[in-house]
Amino acid sequence: MSKQQRSAHNNKNSKHGKAEGAKPSGPAASSRPKPSGKPAYSREDSKPATGRKAASSKERPNPKAGKAPHSYNQKRRSTSNTTNAEELKSGDIIIVTIKRLGINGEGIGYYRRKAVFIDGAITDEVVKAEVQEVQPKFIKAQLLEVEKRSPHRIEPPCPVFGICGGCQIQHISYEGQLAAKTDIVREAFNRYAGLDNLRFKPILGMEHPWNYRNKAQLQLKRQGREVIAGLYEADSHSIVDISGCPIQHPKVNEAVEKVKSVLEELRIPLYKENGSKDGVRTIVVRHGFQSGELQVTLVTAGSRLPRQDDFVRMLRLTMPEVSGIAMNINPKKTSLIFGERTITLWGAENMQESLSDLQFALSPRAFFQLNPQQTVKLYESVRAAAGLTGQETVIDAYCGTGTIGLWLAPYAKEIRGIEAIPEAVEDACINAQRNGRTNASFHVGQAEELLPRWVKDGLRPDVIIADPPRTGLDPRFLETILRTKPKRFVYVSCNPSTLAKDCKVLLDGGYEIDWVQPVDMFPQTSHVECVIGICRDDT
Numbered sequence: 286m287s288k289q290q291r292s293a294h295n296n297k298n299s300k301h302g303k304a305e306g307a308k309p310s311g312p313a314a315s316s317r318p319k320p321s322g323k324p325a326y327s328r329e330d331s332k333p334a335t336g337r338k339a340a341s342s343k344e345r346p347n348p349k350a351g352k353a354p355h356s357y358n359q360k361r362r363s364t365s366n367t368t369n370a371e372e373l374k375s376g377d378i379i380i381v382t383i384k385r386l387g388i389n390g391e392g393i394g395y396y397r398r399k400a401v402f403i404d405g406a407i408t409d410e411v412v413k414a415e416v417q418e419v420q421p422k423f424i425k426a427q428l429l430e431v432e433k434r435s436p437h438r439i440e441p442p443c444p445v446f447g448i449c450g451g452c453q454i455q456h457i458s459y460e461g462q463l464a465a466k467t468d469i470v471r472e473a474f475n476r477y478a479g480l481d482n483l484r485f486k487p488i489l490g491m492e493h494p495w496n497y498r499n500k501a502q503l504q505l506k507r508q509g510r511e512v513i514a515g516l517y518e519a520d521s522h523s524i525v526d527i528s529g530c531p532i533q534h535p536k537v538n539e540a541v542e543k544v545k546s547v548l549e550e551l552r553i554p555l556y557k558e559n560g561s562k563d564g565v566r567t568i569v570v571r572h573g574f575q576s577g578e579l580q581v582t583l584v585t586a587g588s589r590l591p592r593q594d595d596f597v598r599m600l601r602l603t604m605p606e607v608s609g610i611a612m613n614i615n616p617k618k619t620s621l622i623f624g625e626r627t628i629t630l631w632g633a634e635n636m637q638e639s640l641s642d643l644q645f646a647l648s649p650r651a652f653f654q655l656n657p658q659q660t661v662k663l664y665e666s667v668r669a670a671a672g673l674t675g676q677e678t679v680i681d682a683y684c685g686t687g688t689i690g691l692w693l694a695p696y697a698k699e700i701r702g703i704e705a706i707p708e709a710v711e712d713a714c715i716n717a718q719r720n721g722r723t724n725a726s727f728h729v730g731q732a733e734e735l736l737p738r739w740v741k742d743g744l745r746p747d748v749i750i751a752d753p754p755r756t757g758l759d760p761r762f763l764e765t766i767l768r769t770k771p772k773r774f775v776y777v778s779c780n781p782s783t784l785a786k787d788c789k790v791l792l793d794g795g796y797e798i799d800w801v802q803p804v805d806m807f808p809q810t811s812h813v814e815c816v817i818g819i820c821r822d823d824t
């Protein structure tokens with residue numbers, strides 16, 4: 286695939302760098318559910334969807350204990366279940382039966398028909414909780430004591446669970462987590478698309494649901510001489526040290542420690558240290574599970590890294606397996622981790638990794654699924670949903686480094702990928718060539734702009750696949766699907782709310798959902814990935 290074959294289009298408004306983790310990032314959709322017969326709530330959409338959230342109170346109970354951190358009797362104001370929900374005040378004590386888990390892993394029950402959100406409570410438990418916030422449509426309460434315990438309640442193994450915002454449901458057995466995630470998806474379709482009879486395939490879980498993350502993306506602070514790398518505590522900007530994080534691969538943890546020690550040793554300034562606007566903001570480490578390679582990227586606020594040569598020399602000595610060291614410059618204060626400019630400080634511009642028998646080049650800013658073991662299951666589900674015969678023209682929208690398109694290329698006539706990040710498209714083109722996928726091309730652009738343009742120029746895709754960030758599909762993209770009427774549409778999503786809302790638009794436009802396949806890409810967190818096969822018969 287030559288560079289000339291790529292589209293020149295490169296829109297400045299791309300959601301660069303938003304894709305970590307849990308495809309991680311970007312706010313969840315802000316639209317509110319329409320009033321229904323059920324008690325309404327919309328908090329799940331008002332929370333930032335970093336995927337790394339937990340209970341918000343400073344005086345947070347440890348959800349594993351099922352006991353209050355302070356005496357419940359001392360705080361008691363009212364345990365009456367006869368108080369009107371409107372009359373409740375902060376500090377009141379209520380007893381709630383938990384009906385299900387919400388999208389952020391919180392227990393949801395009802396008090397006088399008003400939804401109550403309680404972090405750390407589990408479905409079917411009866412809990413005592415202290416009211417923290419009373420809003421017109423919901424109540425937020427803090428777990429004090431578990432009166433009736435779920436058989437799925439377990440001791441969370443991580444010492445910072447409940448403080449670090451990374452995992453939300455370590456206190457639930459893995460079996461319970463899988464069931465809860467399926468319920469979260471069902472509830473989203475029920476609430477946002479009015480569908481309660483969809484065919485759900487059993488969720489695809491992991492045999493060992495730990496050490497699965499191939500990438501760490503950590504904020505930095507200095508404590509004395511020591512550099513601390515971690516995640517933000519939920520609802521705050523205080524950084525929690527996550528050394529030895531049990532969902533990250535040990536090689537990733539080890540690499541983070543080494544980068545920290547070099548930053549410490551060389552006293553390289555961190556962002557905002559001593560009032561400076563320069564310095565290192567974030568460290569990003571990615572590990573190739575198959576290749577064994579390690580890619581280290583420092584995200585800096587300024588365009589110069591103090592003691593850059595010493596940093597490279599020392600890091601290579603400490604970490605001989607490092608394959609590339611890069612610096613990404615992000616001068617702006619936004620929720621995006623990466624800025625637009627990346628400079629290779631040493632080694633390879635992109636890291637090598639493989640999935641099954643496919644080889645991939647990955648540049649620092651390009652998205653790659655965080656859980657390689659589950660990615661193979663995810664992509665096989667996409668293949669099943671696409672129903673290819675070898676004759677189809679397939680659009681791989683939001684294609685990243687071309688992974689889905691290249692997975693499907695042997696089963697289709699032509700693959701055309703669209704991706705907003707130029708480096709990821711360069712990677713995808715290299716990947717197509719390296720894997721001999723001559724029927725695949727990849728193009729820089731916004732999916733909602735490039736697809737309509739291609740359709741205007743006469744393209745009639747048979748199958749469209751979309752794997753957007755958490756924000757879901759742009760209305761222009763949905764409108765193009767409805768106008769173009771591909772036989773099949775495959776939606777890969779990490780946000781059940783936006784997924785269900787977008788599917789509703791397609792269903793109203795004549796499509797039908799074949800099945801829903803939940804895939805657990807992020808064990809111990811409340812996130813759930815889904816592949817949905819959607820089709821129409823009138824084309």
Ligand SMILES: C[S@@+](CC[C@H](N)C(=O)[O-])C[C@H]1O[C@@H](n2cnc3c(N)ncnc32)[C@H](O)[C@@H]1O
Pocket residue numbers: 299300301302303304308651652653654682683684685686687688689703704705706709730731732733752753754
């Ligand atoms: C969840 S990732 C999926 C990547 C790929 N399908 C995979 O499995 O690795 C979403 C991708 O969409 C890209 N993206 C975000 N907004 C976009 C837009 N409006 N148009 C095209 N690509 C976009 C991101 O850069 C990211 O690479």
